[in-house]
Amino acid sequence: MADENNPNSTNGKNGGKVGLLEKVKAGVKEHIQGLKTDIPAKAKEQIEGLKDPTKTQVYTSIFRHKHDDTPRNRALGVLSNVFLHLHPAKINRDAVRYSYTWGMGGMTFYLFIVLTYTGVLLMFYYHPSKVQAFRDVLYLEHDVPFGKILRNMHRWAAHLMVIGVWLHMFRVFLTGSYKKPREFNWNIGVLLLVFTLLLSFTGYLLPDDQLGFWAVTVGTNMARATPLLGHEGPFGSMLGMTPYNDVRFGLLGGSIVDANALLRSYIWHCIGIPIVASILMIVHFWRVRKDGGISGPAPVMLEAEADKPRRGPKAAGE
Amino acid sequence: MDWRQLWEICSAPDNVPIVGLIPLLAFYIYLAWRQAHANDVLIAQLETDPALAKTHHRKTWPFKPGWQKEVHVWPFLLRIEFLAAIIVTIVLMVWSITLNAPLEEPANPNLTMNPAKAPWYFLGLQEMLVYFDPWIAGVVMPTLIIVGLMAIPYIDTNPLGSGYYTWKQRKFSISTFLFGFIILWVAMIIIGTFIRGPGWQWFWPGQTWDHNRLIYEVNRDLPDIFGITSNVAKAIFGGIVVIGYYLLGGFLVYSLFRRYMGKDFKRMSLLQFSIVQFFLLTMVALPLKMALRLLWHIKYVWITPWFNV
Numbered sequence: 001m002a003d004e005n006n007p008n009s010t011n012g013k014n015g016g017k018v019g020l021l022e023k024v025k026a027g028v029k030e031h032i033q034g035l036k037t038d039i040p041a042k043a044k045e046q047i048e049g050l051k052d053p054t055k056t057q058v059y060t061s062i063f064r065h066k067h068d069d070t071p072r073n074r075a076l077g078v079l080s081n082v083f084l085h086l087h088p089a090k091i092n093r094d095a096v097r098y099s100y101t102w103g104m105g106g107m108t109f110y111l112f113i114v115l116t117y118t119g120v121l122l123m124f125y126y127h128p129s130k131v132q133a134f135r136d137v138l139y140l141e142h143d144v145p146f147g148k149i150l151r152n153m154h155r156w157a158a159h160l161m162v163i164g165v166w167l168h169m170f171r172v173f174l175t176g177s178y179k180k181p182r183e184f185n186w187n188i189g190v191l192l193l194v195f196t197l198l199l200s201f202t203g204y205l206l207p208d209d210q211l212g213f214w215a216v217t218v219g220t221n222m223a224r225a226t227p228l229l230g231h232e233g234p235f236g237s238m239l240g241m242t243p244y245n246d247v248r249f250g251l252l253g254g255s256i257v258d259a260n261a262l263l264r265s266y267i268w269h270c271i272g273i274p275i276v277a278s279i280l281m282i283v284h285f286w287r288v289r290k291d292g293g294i295s296g297p298a299p300v301m302l303e304a305e306a307d308k309p310r311r312g313p314k315a316a317g318e
Numbered sequence: 319m320d321w322r323q324l325w326e327i328c329s330a331p332d333n334v335p336i337v338g339l340i341p342l343l344a345f346y347i348y349l350a351w352r353q354a355h356a357n358d359v360l361i362a363q364l365e366t367d368p369a370l371a372k373t374h375h376r377k378t379w380p381f382k383p384g385w386q387k388e389v390h391v392w393p394f395l396l397r398i399e400f401l402a403a404i405i406v407t408i409v410l411m412v413w414s415i416t417l418n419a420p421l422e423e424p425a426n427p428n429l430t431m432n433p434a435k436a437p438w439y440f441l442g443l444q445e446m447l448v449y450f451d452p453w454i455a456g457v458v459m460p461t462l463i464i465v466g467l468m469a470i471p472y473i474d475t476n477p478l479g480s481g482y483y484t485w486k487q488r489k490f491s492i493s494t495f496l497f498g499f500i501i502l503w504v505a506m507i508i509i510g511t512f513i514r515g516p517g518w519q520w521f522w523p524g525q526t527w528d529h530n531r532l533i534y535e536v537n538r539d540l541p542d543i544f545g546i547t548s549n550v551a552k553a554i555f556g557g558i559v560v561i562g563y564y565l566l567g568g569f570l571v572y573s574l575f576r577r578y579m580g581k582d583f584k585r586m587s588l589l590q591f592s593i594v595q596f597f598l599l600t601m602v603a604l605p606l607k608m609a610l611r612l613l614w615h616i617k618y619v620w621i622t623p624w625f626n627v
Contacts, residue, residue, distance in 0.1 A: 071390065074390045074392050074393075075390065075392075077392045078390075078391050078392050078396075084391075084392075084396070087391040087395060087396075088391060089390065089391060090388040090389060090390055090391060091388060091389065091391055091394075091395060092387065092388055092389075093385070093386065093387060093388060093389045094377060094379055095395075096389065096394050096395050096398060097379070098398065099349055099353060100353070100483075102346060102349075103398070103399075103402050106399055106402060107402055107403075107406050110402070110403050110406055111406065114406075114407075114410065134424045134425070137421060138421075141421065148418065149411075149414050149415060151419050152413075152414035152415075152417070152418055152419045153410055153411070153414040154419075155419035156335075156410060156413045156414055156417070156419070157410055159332075159334075159335040159438075160335070160406075160409075160410065162335070162439050163335060163338070163339055163342065166499075167342065167343075167346060170346065170499060171346070171350070173470075173492075173495050174350045174354075174483055174492065174495075175479075175480075175481060175482060175483055176478075176479040176480040176481065176482075176484075176488065177480070177481060178470060178471040178474075179471060179474065179477070179479075179480040180471075180477075180480070182471070183471035183472060186468075186470065186471050187468045187471070190464060190467045190468050193467075194464060197439060197440075200437065200439065201437060201440070204437050207421055208424065208425050209421050209422040209423060209424060209425055210422035210423050210424070210425055210426060210429070210431050211332070211420055211421075211422045211431070212425070213425035213426070213427070214430070214431040214434040214435075215434070215435065215436050215437050217434065218434050218435070218436045218444065219436050219437075219440060221452070221456075222443075222447075222452045222455070222456025222457060223456070223457070224452070225451065225452035225453035225456055225457060226453065226456075226457045227453050227457065227458070227625075230453070230457075232452070232453075233452075233453045233457070234453055234624045234625035235624055235625075256427065257425075257427070295480065295481040296480075296481030296482050297377060297379070297481060297482055298480060298481025298482050299375065299376030299377055299482075300357055300360060300361050300364070300376045300377070300482055300484070301477070301478050301479075301480070301487075302361065302364055302365055302371060303365065303478070303487075306476075306477050306478050306581070307477070307585075
């Protein structure tokens with residue numbers, strides 16, 4: 001039999017069984033003892049550890065540095081955060097002066113975010129069709145919880161954004177901030193101005209009321225008169241332009257402001273222009289950093305220094 | 319004085335931004351002017367005192383040796399941004415609670431609004447429709463505005479005034495921009511909003527909008543005044559006037575530049591200078607054409623079979 005080779009088999013079947021049972025008993029006893037002492041000790045230790053959550057693996061995986069108030073941590077707080085790293089770690093002590101910057105660029109960007117947020121919420125309640133559009137606005141105004149304030153915020157933020165862009169541009173001009181090396185970024189800014197106005201303009205039609213309808217009619221009627229490309233513009237009819245194939249037709253998707261114009265407006269307003277404007281904003285912000293941060297407040301220059309380079313090998317050689 | 323009419327215009331929800339824009343602009347112009355003046359005083363002082371110019375930190379704000387030149391973005395900038403975001407949010411919330419966005423009757427192509435106005439930020443262009451044909455006011459002008467704005471950094475060759483407010487170092491460029499922004503853009507918007515009533519007629523603030531008012535204005539064309547009747551002669555005459563305006567005006571700009579802004583003129587290439595000339599003359603042409611129309615009832619200067627200017 002197989003038992004003959006087993007040393008335990010000499011104690012008989014019973015003896016072997018008792019040995020195993022005792023072993024299991026001892027093991028269980030040990031584990032129960034462990035449950036009573038080790039686990040509470042471990043749990044206590046871990047709960048103690050939770051009292052300082054900054055040491056947990058979850059926390060350290062999210063935040064990559066400590067937050068004690070040291071210069072290094074202040075810099076890292078900005079540099080290791082994807083949203084804040086648009087900023088440098090340190091800036092000129094005078095560059096934070098509101099009287100110089102007016103803060104209009106930042107506020108405009110903030111308003112863009114507010115508009116995106118409120119705009120997405122509005123999209124849940126709005127159908128860009130002639131049958132539904134106006135009713136949806138009435139529904140928003142009267143039945144949707146907080147619908148009225150949502151629409152109001154979207155509209156007033158849009159107006160504020162237009163004003164913000166103008167004032168930003170005004171400040172940039174008055175401080176000569178478009179001068180070398182920031183020429184290109186000024187151009188991006190001009191494009192952003194245009195797209196801000198277009199965003200606002202395409203949104204004007206969406207409530208499908210008299211105000212928007214006639215504003216857009218007046219606005220797009222000018223496209224009729226586009227030289228060469230409009231049927232009423234100079235040389236337009238010579239090139240075969242009619243109300244059914246000119247540039248205005250392309251903008252409205254028809255010869256009058258109707259269902260297609262509403263849909264086109266909606267798509268430009270909610271998808272097309274925001275994407276283009278966002279890309280331009282990315283370039284705009286990136287260039288601010290690459291062109292050496294905000295322009296000033298810089299030390300004043302004197303007439304005699306006008307044609308001398310300020311820095312670089314040429315200035316050092318003089 | 320019709321106060322009710324005035325109140326109706328000023329309190330129309332979509333006109334509120336313009337009512338707000340005026341004090342905002344006044345405040346920021348004041349803020350910029352105050353700093354420009356302070357800088358100009360400092361510049362004048364440094365110009366007369368070269369020794370001081372070498373050691374001075376060249377800003378109007380105090381700075382002492384030993385002070386750090388840079389500050390941490392966190393917290394010194396981020397707290398301002400955070401505060402600005404909160405203030406903008408509060409302003410927006412209060413505005414949205416107190417004033418409702420406008421909603422008129424459902425769109426009706428058969429019922430024309432009178433006056434039918436574009437959104438307020440385009441009213442300057444709509445005002446231009448009175449004085450120019452739609453292809454100029456609606457297409458050429460916006461294009462020129464965009465192109466002109468984009469050209470600014472490449473035609474302004476003055477290296478002074480980069481990164482600080484100043485008036486004395488940039489008199490020409492600042493006054494040109496103020497002319498374009500305040501007079502040609504904002505003032506036209508204000509006219510379009512507060513002054514233009516039914517039929518796009520001129521109603522002074524406080525004057526009742528009379529929907530039945532008719533004005534019999536006999537508008538003439540410039541060639542008519544000179545007794546030119548044939549179409550060919552009209553086209554040639556108008557062409558001469560317009561081209562002559564640019565040539566003579568161009569010469570005037572040239573001589574003024576040489577006389578008063580010799581240094582800037584020297585720095586400019588011929589291309590840069592001719593672009594400045596063109597945009598300057600085109601900007602000045604707007605109020606000139608407005609004056610021709612409003613004071614002498616002249617409609618067109620240049621009449622051709624294809625376009626009228």
